[in-house]
Amino acid sequence: DVQLQASGGGLVQAGGSLRLSCEASGFTFDHYTITWFRQAPGRRHEGVSCLSSTDGSTFYADSVKGRFTISIDSAKRTVFLQMNSLKSEDTAVYYCAAERIPPTLVQATWSEPRVYTNYWGQGTQVTVSS
Numbered sequence: 001d002v003q004l005q006a007s008g009g010g011l012v013q014a015g016g017s018l019r020l021s022c023e024a025s026g027f028t029f030d031h032y033t034i035t036w037f038r039q040a041p042g043r044r045h046e047g048v049s050c051l052s053s054t055d056g057s058t059f060y061a062d063s064v065k066g067r068f069t070i071s072i073d074s075a076k077r078t079v080f081l082q083m084n085s086l087k088s089e090d091t092a093v094y095y096c097a098a099e100r101i102p103p104t105l106v107q108a109t110w111s112e113p114r115v116y117t118n119y120w121g122q123g124t125q126v127t128v129s130s
Contacts, residue, residue: 002026002119006096009124012086016128020081022096022121029053029076033101035110036070036081038092039123047111048094049081054103059110063089088130093123 008020022034035050049070050059058070069082079096097116101109109115 004096004098004119004121006094006121006124008081009094009126011127011129014086014088014128014130016086017082017084018086018126020083020094020096020124020126022079022081022098024077024098024119029072029079029098031100032098033106033110034070034072034079034096034098035116036079036094036096037113038090038094038126040092043092045095045113046092047113050106050110051079052101052103052106057103057106059107061111083126086126086128088128091126091128093125095123096121 003025005023012018031054033052036048037045038048039045048061049068051070053076067085071080098119099116
């Protein structure tokens with residue numbers, strides 16, 4: 001069965017940390033772009049961070065730069081999102097998605113949900129209390 005499994009969400013106080021995991025089942029992330037999105041109630045999906053397994057490039061939303069770090073394991077089966085210095089505005093359901101995006105297009109398109117047509121994980125809730 002080919003799917004993504006997101007996990008690691010929870011309830012944390014402002015200033016705390018969480019690490020989300022996105023595990024590929026039935027395939028590897030080799031040559032994929034993997035992106036974390038989040039969706040707060042009443043809002044659209046927001047691209048949070050992206051990693052291109054092709055060249056290792058990473059991208060972040062301005063709102064999380066310096067606080068979140070995306071990484072991938074050596075087997076290219078799990079992508080992590082380390083979230084530090086969490087704020088109440090980080091509260092959302094977090095999703096991971098994977099797509100084969102030409103490397104030359106990743107920087108311009110990584111944060112657009114419509115680009116990801118193949119794989120989406122189920123969401124994991126992150127709640128940051130102030």
